[in-house]
Amino acid sequence: MTALNKTGASPPPAHLRVVGDRGASQKAGIRLSAVSKTYRSRDGDVPSLQPLDFHINAGEFFVVVGPSGCGKSTLLKMISGLLPPSTGEIFVEGEKVDKPHGNVGIVFQNALLLPWRNILNNVMLPIDMKRLPREEFLPRAKALLKLVGLEGFERKLPWQLSGGMQQRASICRALVHDPKIVLMDEPFGALDAMTRERMNVELMRIQRETGKTVLLITHSIPEAVFLADRVLVMTERPGAIAAIYDVPLPRPRSLDVMTDPVFSELVQRIRKHFFTQSALD
Ligand SMILES: Nc1ncnc2c1ncn2[C@@H]1O[C@H](COP(=O)(O)OP(=O)(O)O)[C@@H](O)[C@H]1O
Numbered sequence: 001m002t003a004l005n006k007t008g009a010s011p012p013p014a015h016l017r018v019v020g021d022r023g024a025s026q027k028a029g030i031r032l033s034a035v036s037k038t039y040r041s042r043d044g045d046v047p048s049l050q051p052l053d054f055h056i057n058a059g060e061f062f063v064v065v066g067p068s069g070c071g072k073s074t075l076l077k078m079i080s081g082l083l084p085p086s087t088g089e090i091f092v093e094g095e096k097v098d099k100p101h102g103n104v105g106i107v108f109q110n111a112l113l114l115p116w117r118n119i120l121n122n123v124m125l126p127i128d129m130k131r132l133p134r135e136e137f138l139p140r141a142k143a144l145l146k147l148v149g150l151e152g153f154e155r156k157l158p159w160q161l162s163g164g165m166q167q168r169a170s171i172c173r174a175l176v177h178d179p180k181i182v183l184m185d186e187p188f189g190a191l192d193a194m195t196r197e198r199m200n201v202e203l204m205r206i207q208r209e210t211g212k213t214v215l216l217i218t219h220s221i222p223e224a225v226f227l228a229d230r231v232l233v234m235t236e237r238p239g240a241i242a243a244i245y246d247v248p249l250p251r252p253r254s255l256d257v258m259t260d261p262v263f264s265e266l267v268q269r270i271r272k273h274f275f276t277q278s279a280l281d
C-alpha cells in the first residue's frame, strides 16, 4: 500500500486531496440558522425539528446522536436539499441550499447498490447521472475502491460481495464526484459488530485522507465518540440540540482509544441525556 496505509500520517494522493479546505472561514462547511421542520399531513401537523442553529467546520467529522424519530434523517435531507425546511436557512460552502445540489455525497443505512451494475459502475453512478466525463472520473473511482480495499472487485456484481464490502463501495459512490461534504445516515446499522468496528476505522482513515467534511448520524454512542471531532446530542421529537460535545481524543485514533478514560467518561455523559428518555433507535 502506498499513501493509504493505516497510520493516516502520509499525505493523500493528489487526485483525492481537497485543497484549501481545512481551517477555512465560516463560509466553508455547513451552517444552519433557525432551521425547523414541521411535516404537514392529513392527520395534522407533525413538528419534527425545533429551530436549530449550528455550524459544521470544513474538514470536520461531525456526528449526530438522538432518539428514534427525533428528526435526524429530516435534518440530513434538508442539508442535501431534498427537503425544504419550514423555517430558517441552510448554507453549504457559503451557498444557500434551496434545491438538491451536487455538493454532497450521501450514504444510507443499506448500501443500495444496483444489482445489475458491477461494483465499478455502481461507484460511477453519480458521474453517469450528472453526465460528467467518464474518462476523467474513472481513475478516481478506481483509486477510491483501492482506498477501501476493494481493488480487484471492480468487475464483481454486488451479490458477490459481503455486506461490509458493499457498504464500502457505497462510500466510494458518495465520494466519486468529489463533493465538499458527505452525509451519512446510520451507514453501519445493518452490519455485524465486528464489521462495524472495522468500517469505523476505515471511514476515519478515508475522512482523514480526503479531508472531507462529514456529517454522520448514528444511534451508537461509542461509535459517535470514536469517530467525531464533535458530537451533537438531540432531544426527543421535536428534536432540539441537547448539547454539543468536543471530543478531545488525539488523532489518528485506533480502537484502543475505547479504553481511554476520556472516551468512557464522554460516552457516559452522553448516555445520561437518554436515561430519562426512551431507548435510542
Ligand atoms: N413525510 C413525513 N410526513 C409526516 N411525518 C413525517 C414524515 N417524515 C418523517 N416524519 C416524522 O418526523 C419525525 C422525524 O422523522 P425522522 O427525521 O425520520 O427521524 P429519525 O431519523 O431521527 O428517526 C418522526 O416522528 C416521523 O414520524
Ligand SMILES: [Mg+2]
Pocket (backbone or CB within 6 Å): 072, 073, 074, 185
Ligand atoms: Mg432516521
